[in-house]
Amino acid sequence: MNKLIVSPSPHDENYTKTSLIMLNVCIALLPALAAGCVLFGLRALLLTAVCIGSCVLFEFLCRKLMKRENTIGDLSAVVTGMLLAMNLPVTLPLWMAVIGSFTAIAVVKQLFGGLGQNFANPAITARIVLMVSFPSAMTHWVVPFFWREETADAITGATPLALEKGSELPSYLDLFLGNVGGCIGETCALALLAGGLYLAARKIISLAAPLSFIGSLALLSFIAGDDPLYQILAGGVFLGAFFMATDYATTPISKKGKIVFGLGCGIITFVIRHFGTFPEGVSFSILLMNVLTPYIEQLTRTKVFGAKEAEKNEG
Amino acid sequence: MKKLNGIRLKHRKNTENCATVSLPLPHKIKLPMSMHMGAPCTLMIKTDDTVKVGQKIGDSDAPFSVPIHSSVSGKVTSISDYQTPTGTVCKAVEIETDGRQDISEEVKPPVITDKASFIKAVRESGVCGLGGAGFPTHIKLNPKTEIDTLIINAAECEPYITADYREMMENTEDVLCGIRLVKEKLGIKNAKIAVEANKPEAIKKFENMAENDDTIDIVTLPSSYPQGAEKVIIYNTTGRIVEEGKLPSDVGVIVLNISTAAFLCRYSRTGMPFITRRITVDGNAVGEPKNVLAPVGTPFIDILNFCKTDIDSIKKLISGGPMMGMCIPDINMPVVKTTNALLAFNHYDERKTSACIRCGRCVNVCPLGLMPAEIDKAYKIKDIDDLKALKVMLCMNCGSCTYVCPANRKLAETNQLAKALIPRK
Numbered sequence: 136m137n138k139l140i141v142s143p144s145p146h147d148e149n150y151t152k153t154s155l156i157m158l159n160v161c162i163a164l165l166p167a168l169a170a171g172c173v174l175f176g177l178r179a180l181l182l183t184a185v186c187i188g189s190c191v192l193f194e195f196l197c198r199k200l201m202k203r204e205n206t207i208g209d210l211s212a213v214v215t216g217m218l219l220a221m222n223l224p225v226t227l228p229l230w231m232a233v234i235g236s237f238t239a240i241a242v243v244k245q246l247f248g249g250l251g252q253n254f255a256n257p258a259i260t261a262r263i264v265l266m267v268s269f270p271s272a273m274t275h276w277v278v279p280f281f282w283r284e285e286t287a288d289a290i291t292g293a294t295p296l297a298l299e300k301g302s303e304l305p306s307y308l309d310l311f312l313g314n315v316g317g318c319i320g321e322t323c324a325l326a327l328l329a330g331g332l333y334l335a336a337r338k339i340i341s342l343a344a345p346l347s348f349i350g351s352l353a354l355l356s357f358i359a360g361d362d363p364l365y366q367i368l369a370g371g372v373f374l375g376a377f378f379m380a381t382d383y384a385t386t387p388i389s390k391k392g393k394i395v396f397g398l399g400c401g402i403i404t405f406v407i408r409h410f411g412t413f414p415e416g417v418s419f420s421i422l423l424m425n426v427l428t429p430y431i432e433q434l435t436r437t438k439v440f441g442a443k444e445a446e447k448n449e450g
Numbered sequence: 451m452k453k454l455n456g457i458r459l460k461h462r463k464n465t466e467n468c469a470t471v472s473l474p475l476p477h478k479i480k481l482p483m484s485m486h487m488g489a490p491c492t493l494m495i496k497t498d499d500t501v502k503v504g505q506k507i508g509d510s511d512a513p514f515s516v517p518i519h520s521s522v523s524g525k526v527t528s529i530s531d532y533q534t535p536t537g538t539v540c541k542a543v544e545i546e547t548d549g550r551q552d553i554s555e556e557v558k559p560p561v562i563t564d565k566a567s568f569i570k571a572v573r574e575s576g577v578c579g580l581g582g583a584g585f586p587t588h589i590k591l592n593p594k595t596e597i598d599t600l601i602i603n604a605a606e607c608e609p610y611i612t613a614d615y616r617e618m619m620e621n622t623e624d625v626l627c628g629i630r631l632v633k634e635k636l637g638i639k640n641a642k643i644a645v646e647a648n649k650p651e652a653i654k655k656f657e658n659m660a661e662n663d664d665t666i667d668i669v670t671l672p673s674s675y676p677q678g679a680e681k682v683i684i685y686n687t688t689g690r691i692v693e694e695g696k697l698p699s700d701v702g703v704i705v706l707n708i709s710t711a712a713f714l715c716r717y718s719r720t721g722m723p724f725i726t727r728r729i730t731v732d733g734n735a736v737g738e739p740k741n742v743l744a745p746v747g748t749p750f751i752d753i754l755n756f757c758k759t760d761i762d763s764i765k766k767l768i769s770g771g772p773m774m775g776m777c778i779p780d781i782n783m784p785v786v787k788t789t790n791a792l793l794a795f796n797h798y799d800e801r802k803t804s805a806c807i808r809c810g811r812c813v814n815v816c817p818l819g820l821m822p823a824e825i826d827k828a829y830k831i832k833d834i835d836d837l838k839a840l841k842v843m844l845c846m847n848c849g850s851c852t853y854v855c856p857a858n859r860k861l862a863e864t865n866q867l868a869k870a871l872i873p874r875k
Contacts, residue, residue: 140766140798141779143863145849147459147609147772153807153856209804251807251857341810388810388823439841440454440818441681441693 153250157210159339163330164217164378170313170323175225176282179319185229187216189236197245211250215239218258221320221374222418223265226275234268235261251384255425259379259418266418276316292316295369297414310368321371331377343393344386344400345376351401359409366408375400375417385425392428392435399424399431454682454817456674457850459773461648462609465730470616470741473756475547479522479747482532483508484540485786486584488515493541499526501545502554504723506576508543516586517576520545521725521745523552535769535776535783542784545747559721568635575717576787577724581614581678581707582770584788587714590706591636593699600632600641601687604708605671605678607646608771611791613728616741617709618645618652622659628711629666631718636704641666643708644687648673675773676848680705682817694844724787731757733793735764747784753792754781763796773849801858812851812861818844822851822861829868842868 171179194212198205206212219235239257247253266273278292294317295305305315313323320327334340349372353363366372376397380386386396400420407416424431484490491508501507501520508518524547532542560571573588581603602625606614618625629641643660645653647670660666669687671677681692683705690701698705713724725746732739737758744753750769754761761781768775769789785792812822821840828836842865851861 139764139777139779139781141777142766142798143777143860143866144775144847145773145853145862146766146768146775146777146793146795147853148801148858149853151854151856152858153804156807156809156856206804211807249805251805383808383810388808388813388821436824436840437813437819437821439820439844440685441691441696442841442844443694 153209153211156339157214159334159337160214160378161210161217163334163339164214164221164320166326166329167221167320167323167374168217170326171221171225171319174279174313174322175277175319178282179220179225182223182225182227182229182232182319183217183220185232186220186223186236187213189233190216190219190240193237193240194245197241198249201245203249206250209250212240215244215257218378219261221378222258222262222318222371224273224275224277224317225319226277227265227269227272231265231269231272235265238264253384254428255422256379256382256385259375259421259425262418263422278316279314279322294414295365296408304365307364307368310365315369318371318374321374324368324373327373327377331373334377334381340377340381341390341393343390344380344397347394347397348372348376348380348400348404349397351398352404355402355405356409359405361409366405370408370415371417372404375404375421379417379421380424385428387428387432387435389432389435389437391437392431395431395435396424396428399427453672453686455815455819455850456672456677456682456817457815457854458673459609459675459853461673462732463612463615463648464610464732465739465741466612466615466649468612468616468739468741470620470728470743473742473744473748473753475522475549475551476745476748476752478527478544478546478749479745480532480542480544480749480784481507481518481520481747482534482540482542482784482786483518484534484538485518485746486516486578486586486788488512488586490538490540491515491518493529493543495526495543497526497529500524501526502552504557504721504725505554506556506723514586514589516573516578516588517723519576519723519725520554521747522547523550524548534786535778553722557721557723559719560717562635562718565635565637568631571718572714575714575723577710577713577717578787579707580709580713580727580788580790582774582788582790587706587710590704591632593697593704595699596702597636597638597699597704598640598702599688599704600629600636600638601683601703601705602629602641602643602708602711603678603680603683603705604643604645604649604652605683606649607673607675607677607679608773608775608791610732610793611730611771612741613730613790614708615649615652616728617712618649619655621712622655624712624715625656625708626659626666628713628715631715632704632706632711633665638704639665642669642687643667644669644671644677644683646671646673646677675850676817676846679817679846679848681846694841727785727787727789729753729785729789730791731759731794732791733768733795735760735794735796744785746787749782749784750778750792751781753785754794759794760796764794765798766795768793768795773853774847803859804857806857806859809856811854811856815850815854817848817850818846820845820851820865822865825868826859826861826864829864829871832871834871834873837868837872843872845869
């Protein structure tokens with residue numbers, strides 16, 4: 136007869152574990168990666184592989200150095216690597232991508248305590264660090280399908296948001312399908328939407344933040360006289376809204392908080408795009424809102440069923 | 451009306467069509483003097499005394515307590531200290547059965563004329579809430595405020611357990627008679643029988659039987675856990691909110707378990723106190739899952755053997771359901787009044803806890819809207835003010851947060867530990 140095991144209730148468990156959640160995020164990013172490969176050639180795949188590989192390696196090394204438990208099995212480093220790659224132009228030198236991975240995993244994630252403890256989104260922060268460090272390499276955009284051309288050199292082109300005033304704008308369809316210049320994973324709104332809806336259907340993300348993000352950006356653009364549909368389809372809005380503004384660790388937990396977070400992202404993105412010198416503001420908006428998350432969280436706690444308001448004389 | 455959060459569990463009601471079978475009389479029983487909420491009883495017998503079925507063997511002067519009766523006839527062989535699964539120590543009586551099951555002279559139908567005599571009879575019957583918590587029924591039925599609705603809790607939201615379901619199917623008449631008895635004696639106008647949607651047969655049966663009675667409603671609740679929790683069932687059937695620090699009676703409601711109601715009816719007719727109970731025996735170590743009617747005090751091992759259990763393979767034995775049940779450390783421990791299920795499992799996976807990823811699943815499932823992830827953080831730094839602000843005291847330990855946590859964090863357990871940090875007024 137075995138010794139009976141005594142443990143506190145509940146004795147039942149479900150089987151959605153951290154690694155399964157992360158795996159689903161990877162699956163949701165596959166359409167965007169596939170679109171990136173079709174649009175920008177197979178180098179997109181190579182760059183993604185380098186990002187994932189270096190992220191996992193840095194995760195492993197950091198944990199080893201800090202004498203902590205190895206956590207590469209939770210697949211969160213794979214997600215970070217994939218997301219980072221989606222945020223890079225396809226022509227970026229591989230060693231720069233590795234620096235991005237180092238920033239994301241070692242600096243932003245592990246120095247703050249690892250999974251769930253980082254205050255800023257690793258991939259977004261890495262993108263911004265690379266953008267500031269290597270501005271020309273990070274804005275070296277190529278036109279889609281250049282790899283089919285005979286010429287050896289890629290033809291460079293501007294992103295839809297950086298086009299000079301008066302030049303011919305891409306059509307909505309081109310924007311929706313991603314047939315424009317930009318980072319590997321951010322141009323094809325269709326693929327990102329498919330991935331985002333997949334995550335929502337699997338109940339891995341809530342659509343509260345993406346909807347309030349995209350909605351507020353569209354509304355503000357409309358009020359300011361910009362083309363709202365163009366504004367939400369161009370640039371990194373869909374990638375940011377579905378995959379970055381829904382990151383668990385760096386966004387608020389409660390639904391109210393998520394809506395506030397999305398609104399903030401929409402407003403900041405609009406302000407940067409409309410008034411700022413940068414053509415694109417999605418990354419900055421998410422990073423800024425990441426920083427505000429603890430405060431949003433404090434103010435948007437859930438209402439407890441039947442709870443009395445704190446008595447004045449208490450304590 | 452917005453329903454409260456809940457989680458979908460696999461029902462695993464394997465025994466729902468297993469008619470109740472009586473356990474053969476055990477050779478020996480053990481009756482602890484503390485089986486339910488409230489003060490433990492003082493022994494009224496001594497070693498070598500002979501006792502009969504239904505004889506009162508323990509009682510207490512404390513109002514918040516119920517007497518304990520012998521479930522067998524036989525001889526008291528020993529009186530010893532006994533540690534209950536909750537960790538408290540009380541006296542326990544061991545009785546060797548003589549097989550005759552002579553019924554005590556004390557057992558006679560109670561004289562019930564008004565509310566006071568009814569409450570007194572309920573106390574004498576030794577019954578307590580049979581859903582699992584074991585709140586003394588006579589206290590519950592004697593509120594200080596006006597009651598307009600009696601809710602009969604037939605949710606049985608925990609997986610595996612079908613003890614209440616069998617009561618509904620086998621003793622439908624008793625249930626209705628019990629409801630009418632309580633309504634009449636307490637002057638309550640309406641009764642609502644709240645059943646989860648996964649018991650269509652029972653719902654049909656009650657609807658047919660209570661067809662001509664407009665004061666009894668059958669309310670179908672969604673099959674989500676924890677539907678049977680008191681605050682949840684009150685809100686989902688009446689829309690009333692029991693506020694922090696208040697009792698159901700403060701909103702004009704009494705919630706009574708369905709088996710308790712049926713028992714009250716039988717007691718009013720026969721006067722036989724609460725000495726046997728139906729137990730669902732299930733789990734993957736059990737060869738023949740059954741619903742067993744066993745005398746209170748029967749050692750678990752007798753019941754497990756009766757259900758052809760591979761005793762040697764058991765790793766975990768749970769009294770109650772898999773969500774809120776309690777682990778039994780010793781297979782020779784006895785059935786008590788609140789044991790509604792006995793689950794024996796031959797596997798146990800030590801779950802490895804990993805870092806909180808802040809996915810918010812615990813917050814989304816909490817029926818009361820608590821934030822277990824935040825409580826976990828506040829508990830770690832022992833921030834008592836924040837724990838108070840997060841209302842951890844309201845946690846009813848339903849276990850939903852731990853169940854859904856992808857990082858295997860033991861959030862429900864942390865909530866209980868956090869409660870202990872908050873000084874009581």
